Amino acid sequence: MNSYQDDFYLEKNMDFLNNGSFGACPKTVLEAQREWQIRMETQLIRFFMRELPIALRDSAVSLGKFIGAKPENIVFVDNASSGANAVIRSLIPQLRRGDKLLTTSHCYGAVLCTLQYACDCSGAELVIADVPFPIESPQQVIDTLIPYITEKVKLCVLDHITSATGVIFPIEPIIGFCREKGVPILIDGAHAPGMISLNMETLQPDWYTGNCHKWLFAPKGCAFLWTHPEKQEITHPTVISHGYRENYITEFDFVGTKDYTPFLTLPKAIEYYSTIGYEKIFSHNHNLVVKMRDRLCEAWSVPHTAPSSMLGYLATLYCPIAQNKMASMKNVALIHDFLWDTYRVEIPIMPFNNKLWWRISSQIFNSEEDYNKLLEIGMSNDLLDG
């Protein structure tokens, strides 16, 4: 138990090691969201017609300072899946047979489905560069991907921090290479805001989408899409609404009646984050995840899967209790439920490259004792047999 635990509603009698799938939101931030919801309900027309457009742009200013972005390049989307959908589906009308959409074998499953959908609609080809895992260095990502970046590629989608494998990819040199070759690039930064420091105007991809509801303490349904000014005219939200053909911000700022308060609560989430401070959060979370990765790998006699420099607050490890199990979704559910039901350890089991892995995470409410049960479990590697 550490001093930040009481800031969250998380149950006490469990080890919550999966802030990666769904990030915990502090109580104070949820209270601020509730205040916005009450304001909305107090005078709905005033809220939607007058207050919301201004408040959304205030949130863009606040987020812009945090991610090094001009607010006019930022729009809000419900989640990184929506951000990726907006970009990929905006490109469908221009895609032709023979065009290629490129990503890596670490691409998030739902984004891969969106790429497949774009190919199914257009006759373009989906190309998946096979980046190894375990991984030895950022250079391996660069060396694997670069040969695929040719003028036939109409979009390259690259994860900033990968989902199943939990590693930080070297996006800067790859963005630079894509720019040289004239290949548009979308960075899927679902895990990045709050985990690593960002500067959109320095990075200058064509598009960058990131979740604020994983590691930046925002309520669920709070993500952004940053679009390079050159690409804003061709970028549309997945839901086309009144703003169509006006401009980028008008199109995205209203996509029908829904609860926009997660976006409006973002300044409060950033305030919570900034009060603790990036240095403190990063050193706590990163050091804890690396220390526990070292300890778990040593106890289970399994090798590391990535250098510490490629880790943020996640680490995907060999799963000794699953080593003889097929990488099926049935086994994922079986192992997950067994760990939860028996030990109250919440940890994701990740199928990747036909093997099952498990991924630990660390957020400010975690402490070393949260990983103790895993140490014991991993050593009983025949737990699931028979």
Ligand SMILES: Cc1ncc(COP(=O)(O)O)c(C=O)c1O
């Ligand atoms: C790399 C990556 N991309 C996209 C997503 C989708 O995020 P969301 O469910 O918020 O749309 C995730 C979710 O974990 C992810 O890890």
